Amino acid sequence: MSSVSIRNLDLSFGAVDVLKNLNLEIAEGEFLVLLGSSGCGKSTLLNCIAGLIDVSGGQIHISGRNVTWEEPSDRGIGMVFQSYALYPQMTVEGNLSFGLKNQRMPKDQIAQRVARAAEILQIEPLLKRKPGALSGGQRQRVAIGRALVREADVFLFDEPLSNLDAKLRTDLRVELKALHKQLKNTMIYVTHDQVEAMTLADRIAIMRDGKIQQLDTPSVIYGKPRNKYVADFIGSPSMNFFEGDLSAEAGSCVFEGPDFTLPLTSYEFETPQIGRRKAWLGLRPEHIVTGEAAAAADLSADTIVDIVEPMGSDTLVWVNFGGKPIRVRTDGQSDLEPGDTLRIGLQSARASIFDHQSEDRL
Amino acid sequence: MTTTSQDDARAARRPIRLFRNPMAKIASIPMILTALVVFVGGTAWTVVYSFTDSRLLPRLNFVGLDQYERLWSTRRWLISIENLAIYGICSLILTLLIGFTLAAMLDRKIRGEAVFRSIFLYPFALSFVVTGLAWQWILNPDFGLQEVVRRMGWEGFTFDPLNNPDIVMFGLLIAGLWQGTGLIMCIMLAGLRGIDEDIWKAAKVDGIGTVKTYVRIIIPMMRPVFITALVLIASGIIKLYDLVVAQTNGGPGIASEVPAKYVINYMFRAQNLGQGFAASTMMLVSVIIILVPWAYLEFGGKKRD
Amino acid sequence: MTDQSVIEPSGSKPSKRFSRGNIILYGTLIVVSMYYLLPLYVMIVTSLKGMPEIRLGNVFAPPIEITFEPWVRAWAEACTGINCDGLSRGFWNSVNILIPSVVLSIAIASVNGYALAHWKFKGSETFFTILIIGAFIPYQTMLYPIVILLREIGLMGDLAGLVLVHTVFGMPILTLLFRNYFTSIPEELFKAARVDGAGFWGIYFRIMLPMALPIFVVAIILQVTGIWNDFLFGVIYTKPETYPMTVQLNNIVNSVQGVKEYNVNMAATLLTGLVPLIIYFISGKLFVRGIAAGAVKG
Numbered sequence: 001m002s003s004v005s006i007r008n009l010d011l012s013f014g015a016v017d018v019l020k021n022l023n024l025e026i027a028e029g030e031f032l033v034l035l036g037s038s039g040c041g042k043s044t045l046l047n048c049i050a051g052l053i054d055v056s057g058g059q060i061h062i063s064g065r066n067v068t069w070e071e072p073s074d075r076g077i078g079m080v081f082q083s084y085a086l087y088p089q090m091t092v093e094g095n096l097s098f099g100l101k102n103q104r105m106p107k108d109q110i111a112q113r114v115a116r117a118a119e120i121l122q123i124e125p126l127l128k129r130k131p132g133a134l135s136g137g138q139r140q141r142v143a144i145g146r147a148l149v150r151e152a153d154v155f156l157f158d159e160p161l162s163n164l165d166a167k168l169r170t171d172l173r174v175e176l177k178a179l180h181k182q183l184k185n186t187m188i189y190v191t192h193d194q195v196e197a198m199t200l201a202d203r204i205a206i207m208r209d210g211k212i213q214q215l216d217t218p219s220v221i222y223g224k225p226r227n228k229y230v231a232d233f234i235g236s237p238s239m240n241f242f243e244g245d246l247s248a249e250a251g252s253c254v255f256e257g258p259d260f261t262l263p264l265t266s267y268e269f270e271t272p273q274i275g276r277r278k279a280w281l282g283l284r285p286e287h288i289v290t291g292e293a294a295a296a297a298d299l300s301a302d303t304i305v306d307i308v309e310p311m312g313s314d315t316l317v318w319v320n321f322g323g324k325p326i327r328v329r330t331d332g333q334s335d336l337e338p339g340d341t342l343r344i345g346l347q348s349a350r351a352s353i354f355d356h357q358s359e360d361r362l
Numbered sequence: 363m364t365t366t367s368q369d370d371a372r373a374a375r376r377p378i379r380l381f382r383n384p385m386a387k388i389a390s391i392p393m394i395l396t397a398l399v400v401f402v403g404g405t406a407w408t409v410v411y412s413f414t415d416s417r418l419l420p421r422l423n424f425v426g427l428d429q430y431e432r433l434w435s436t437r438r439w440l441i442s443i444e445n446l447a448i449y450g451i452c453s454l455i456l457t458l459l460i461g462f463t464l465a466a467m468l469d470r471k472i473r474g475e476a477v478f479r480s481i482f483l484y485p486f487a488l489s490f491v492v493t494g495l496a497w498q499w500i501l502n503p504d505f506g507l508q509e510v511v512r513r514m515g516w517e518g519f520t521f522d523p524l525n526n527p528d529i530v531m532f533g534l535l536i537a538g539l540w541q542g543t544g545l546i547m548c549i550m551l552a553g554l555r556g557i558d559e560d561i562w563k564a565a566k567v568d569g570i571g572t573v574k575t576y577v578r579i580i581i582p583m584m585r586p587v588f589i590t591a592l593v594l595i596a597s598g599i600i601k602l603y604d605l606v607v608a609q610t611n612g613g614p615g616i617a618s619e620v621p622a623k624y625v626i627n628y629m630f631r632a633q634n635l636g637q638g639f640a641a642s643t644m645m646l647v648s649v650i651i652i653l654v655p656w657a658y659l660e661f662g663g664k665k666r667d
Numbered sequence: 668m669t670d671q672s673v674i675e676p677s678g679s680k681p682s683k684r685f686s687r688g689n690i691i692l693y694g695t696l697i698v699v700s701m702y703y704l705l706p707l708y709v710m711i712v713t714s715l716k717g718m719p720e721i722r723l724g725n726v727f728a729p730p731i732e733i734t735f736e737p738w739v740r741a742w743a744e745a746c747t748g749i750n751c752d753g754l755s756r757g758f759w760n761s762v763n764i765l766i767p768s769v770v771l772s773i774a775i776a777s778v779n780g781y782a783l784a785h786w787k788f789k790g791s792e793t794f795f796t797i798l799i800i801g802a803f804i805p806y807q808t809m810l811y812p813i814v815i816l817l818r819e820i821g822l823m824g825d826l827a828g829l830v831l832v833h834t835v836f837g838m839p840i841l842t843l844l845f846r847n848y849f850t851s852i853p854e855e856l857f858k859a860a861r862v863d864g865a866g867f868w869g870i871y872f873r874i875m876l877p878m879a880l881p882i883f884v885v886a887i888i889l890q891v892t893g894i895w896n897d898f899l900f901g902v903i904y905t906k907p908e909t910y911p912m913t914v915q916l917n918n919i920v921n922s923v924q925g926v927k928e929y930n931v932n933m934a935a936t937l938l939t940g941l942v943p944l945i946i947y948f949i950s951g952k953l954f955v956r957g958i959a960a961g962a963v964k965g
């Protein structure tokens with residue numbers, strides 16, 4: 001049974017349609033990440049699920065119940081916000097128990113739940129403090145605790161880590177993953193940080209302009225992006241694109257770029273291709289091989305190095321190929337210099353081909 | 363199972379909009395009543411009855427523009443309008459000038475700024491009645507300023523605005539400025555403090571003098587503050603009533619009558635409601651004439667940006 | 668523009684040098700200060716003199732013989748018409764008007780502001796816009812309809828009626844004040860409380876009120892001075908027995924009967940101004956904040 005089911009959801013603010021006929025099924029215990037650029041409607045979708053915005057059309061079901069018009073507190077959800085949103089005048093304990101008091105839960109039961117959440121999140125020493133006296137990381141833990149004590153079926157996170165510094169972000173990310181393993185709740189998590197999305201998610205939903213572009217596991221999203229937008233959005237540094245022609249004849253298929261031809265010997269097409277059409281070829285910088293491996297690739301070429309950007313663990317090399325500079329990722333110990341010649345190899349197995357017009361994967 | 367499906371059906375149906383979050387609407391009833399009944403309804407009522415011949419009691423016997431014709435041929439009203447114009451123009455210019463100058467002086471990083479500011483602002487805490495009575499006493503010809511100056515040697519010195527119909531409005535102006543300039547100074551000071559320090563440094567580097575910097579750079583930058591101040595002063599001027607009642611009571615004769623006083627006299631003393639309504643409608647019209655262009659510039663312009 | 672900017676001098680320390688420019692600057696400020704202080708000074712010295720001394724000397728001279736009798740007479744014996752029980756009656760009337768008016772107007776306006784900031788509904792912005800425009804309508808156009816409304820509900824001439832009038836006319840500016848303040852409280856906090864199951868009143872009392880104390884103080888200052896200083900509504904909506912202090916003061920001082928007792932008049936004037944002056948001097952920065960907030964209405 002799916003835990004959260006969104007059917008034909010529409011939402012508009014006045015004349016602006018923010019969500020358009022959106023469908024989404026989330027399985028029980030799943031960790032779903034909503035990923036997309038700023039303003040694409042991620043928070044709006046999350047707020048609709050929480051019942052904080054009235055939808056314009058469609059239905060929302062949580063745990064098999066239609067909750068489209070139910071109060072947020074009756075939906076069996078817990079929510080964590082980017083700005084923590086802790087009640088400043090209440091202690092940490094007060095913050096955790098506020099929701100339970102509103103449910104008129106007996107005192108001893110409240111104390112029990114608060115104690116348990118505090119233990120899980122290791123915030124017991126902070127219980128008597130006010131939010132103003134906490135660090136960012138501690139505040140976000142309390143905010144998670146506030147969702148935790150509700151023992152909700154579904155947790156909603158709206159960019160919970162984006163106000164924290166890089167180090168803390170990584171730590172809390174790992175903790176969140178462990179938390180999910182331990183609690184096994186359904187979690188819906190909004191972010192625009194790809195690393196968070198890739199590491200946390202069971203499945204990622206890529207959103208653009210209020211529509212879901214692709215909903216898949218991280219590895220499929222990364223390896224087989226459904227369209228050019230997703231391909232471009234996922235991966236850092238981002239994918240290299242070449243404009244060209246795809247020509248398919250019985251048994252043999254090639255991509256004819258500006259000044260190269262890549263035989264697509266091991267590319268898996270979504271649908272069999274016949275004839276000739278304009279298309280995009282996408283290659284991730286880390287999938288372009290160099291050195292000895294290049295010789296074994298489907299196509300290899302000598303290129304001139306333009307810029308070298310060492311990034312520690314690896315090195316990003318800009319070379320001229322196909323009439324423009326492209327990015328190639330090589331290992332961290334590279335001693336290349338601008339002007340050097342670098343032999344690169346393109347492999348059709350890891351490439352992506354998109355239709356020129358619709359930009360959908362072929 | 364049945365309850366679940368009933369619940370389901372209830373939650374699935376789109377609730378009637380009017381009854382969603384009913385508490386917010388119930389709590390807004392006083393505001394809605396005030397806006398609709400008192401502000402819109404009351405104003406419309408007065409405008410409608412200004413076309414009737416109501417005297418002691420309001421009645422719906424329409425007489426067209428009779429009340430307005432009578433109004434504009436009443437000497438008392440014409441004097442009121444003239445007085446308000448004189449007072450208004452002087453008060454507008456002087457309040458802005460004094461308010462800005464004081465604010466600029468306080469902004470020169472002086473010592474005791476807080477003390478000076480308290481001194482300039484305290485009259486604003488006092489009512490117009492207190493203000494009017496205090497200045498009535500200071501301007502008293504037998505014991506006040508005039509007498510003191512005479513005793514100091516200037517035997518011929520005359521300054522008796524409260525008994526001289528020609529200058530009585532300036533007697534009121536002195537009191538009005540005393541009471542109101544502090545507020546404008548405060549707003550101007552806030553405006554000046556909102557201006558980036560670097561502007562001053564840049565002006566200094568460019569060799570622009572202090573006064574010139576104020577006139578050429580700072581004042582244009584403070585346009586919104588000036589507009590706020592202007593609207594504030596203007597709406598205060600139209601309401602001018604308490605000060606006149608306390609300081610001169612319209613006298614000598616009817617030399618310091620103002621429109622607000624005219625309205626109240628006709629409505630509540632002379633039992634000529636129709637005249638009062640017509641006069642108050644004229645006040646409304648003048649506010650609209652002042653405010654509509656301003657609102658258009660302020661808000662109409664923003665939408666186009 | 669932050670409110671602090673009104674209060675704290677910006678930038679570097681005041682310069683210590685006594686240059687010519689500085690002397691002119693301070694000289695001007697001191698002269699201007701004297702103009703502002705003069706009426707207060709004159710009122711005080713006049714109220715401490717006896718009538719014979721007033722007739723002899725000039726208004727600016729300090730009293731030769733200090734007497735508090737004018738104050739006592741102003742408070743307890745000054746006459747309005749046939750009543751000779753002093754300003755004390757007006758004072759207590761004003762107190763009786765002030766307290767319920769301040770409480771009611773702030774209670775209603777704060778809830779309005781909260782609803783407008785966080786519980787928008789269809790039409791709420793329209794009502795608010797009408798309310799704000801209403802603040803610019805001259806009171807004179809609404810005076811008589813209100814007389815009729817008050818008569819209909821039987822409160823004409825009653826203190827309760829005046830309380831309602833103050834609540835109505837205080838609503839635009841106070842609602843604006845509270846709306847702006849509550850809008851500045853992060854929306855996520857409000858959302859978190861809704862997820863936690865708090866409703867309209869729960870969020871207002873448990874979350875918003877504790878965070879809004881400073882703005883309540885500002886609103887109280889604004890209303891206490893505004894209502895205490897009111898004259899127009901007092902004159903129109905009350906009867907002589909329930910006249911507020913300002914109206915009674917005006918009647919005492921400007922009464923044409925009897926010999927003018929300037930010292931008693933000035934004592935009475937000072938007494939009337941005392942409440943707002945005390946508020947002004949003890950609230951200091953908050954008063955400035957209040958009027959800066961009031962200025963927003965322009």
Ligand SMILES: Nc1ncnc2c1ncn2[C@@H]1O[C@H](COP(=O)(O)OP(=O)(O)OP(=O)(O)O)[C@@H](O)[C@H]1O
Nearest residue numbers: 013016018036037038039040041042043044045192
């Ligand atoms: N209350 C509102 N009224 C009108 N438009 C709104 C409102 N809230 C959001 N929008 C618009 O809806 C769109 C989606 O907003 P949303 O907050 O869901 O974006 P997001 O994907 O969460 O972006 P971010 O990553 O920046 O948080 C935006 O274009 C925004 O301008």
Ligand SMILES: [Mg+2]
Nearest residue numbers: 042043044158
């Ligand atoms: Mg967002």
